Amino acid sequence: MMKAIIFDFDGTLANTLPLCFEAFRQVFKTFDNKNLTDDEIKAMFGPSETGIIRNNLLHAHKEEAIEYYYEKYSELHKNLVEGNAEILALLTFLKESAIKIGIFTGKAKRSLDISLHALKMDGLFDVIITGDDVLRPKPDSEGLVKALTLIGVDNFEAIYVGDSDADIVAGLQADVYTIGVQWLPETQTAQFSEQPNAILNSVAQFKPLWLANNFLRTKAL
Template sequence: MKAIIFDFDGTLADTLPICFYAFQAVFKEFDNIEVTSDEIKAMFGPSETGIIIENLIDSNHDKAIELYYKKYAEKHRELVLDNEGISDLLLLLKRDGYKLGIVTGKASRSLLISLEFLNMNDLFDVIITGDDVDIPKPHPEGVNKALEQLSIKNTEAVFIGDSEADILAGKQANVHTIGVQWLPDYQTLEFSVQPDQMFSSVHEFIQSLTNYRYEQL
């Protein structure tokens, strides 16, 4: 195993609350409607820009997109708390020599805001955002691009995510898939397509990696 590739929202950071907050502000401001978290979650797939373009009735998409990023940034520190367990995990993986990647449906602009706030800027060897693909997850394009940029085979990577789309993308890219529910907010309660492994805590995952390394000795 050479690389560990992560989804971002709900996997590496508990960013779903800030996403919901920003989208709710946009739909209230431009369409004057209240949207629920579940309704927003059902829109996930494209980047935030794509979600607004596809779902906002008001045609003033550019202003709506700018409002989204304004709201996303202004409440980030309040709504997205640092997670010491995730930070320790990433540093441990780097120390152990794994290549690290992100494959997310987020736009690069919002991802960079989050990475900055969470001090994760310099941890990843490859980042594929929703802006970098033609077809979002569950299509495997993003995962395949990450593998290509890392110059590794699919048998040398795992893909970790909290949503059905993550697991489907990983399966279609023929990588080992890991479903996680280790943050307070995650996207999928039950997977219809079962991941190769499931973890409900970061500690469990670290223990699994430790056992894997011993087996390779």
């Protein structure tokens, strides 16, 4: 019996990738005069936003650039990110089913809090682990193991849901049932290099899987 479902955030619970790309693009254009593509920005993913800027920005004023990123992230959120009624309904259903739900994301807490508030997801989650809470970012499973430890759930009783290769590797490394999703307009991975236990192409596929308790290893839907 599964007792917990941990979700990635960007590209999994919210279509925030276009927002992340644009906020980073404005930072690197403003401070380094570089015009970065989405793929160039995606290649930097792993650390939190602060880590990405500190590791990749050439400009000396990195802390100023980090503040500028959060300013743009907050400013552009309303226009670039729409709430998803299906995902919110799924989270509400799981919460009402007494399942523990959580987030393990590479995002920093500051940007995640902005998005959770804007998308009316405040207070839904039993555990949240961000990029600020780990020493080793995804694909390392440190944050996922930490999340399960905090809520007292064993790996064989847990599911991890994500949209990127790093999510899948982290889930498999932690030996939890791992679901790859491609159910939002923008996802980090079009084709997974590691095979998750299941692949879902729509939010509507999740609830029947859950109700059937059909969590067999290696199953594509």
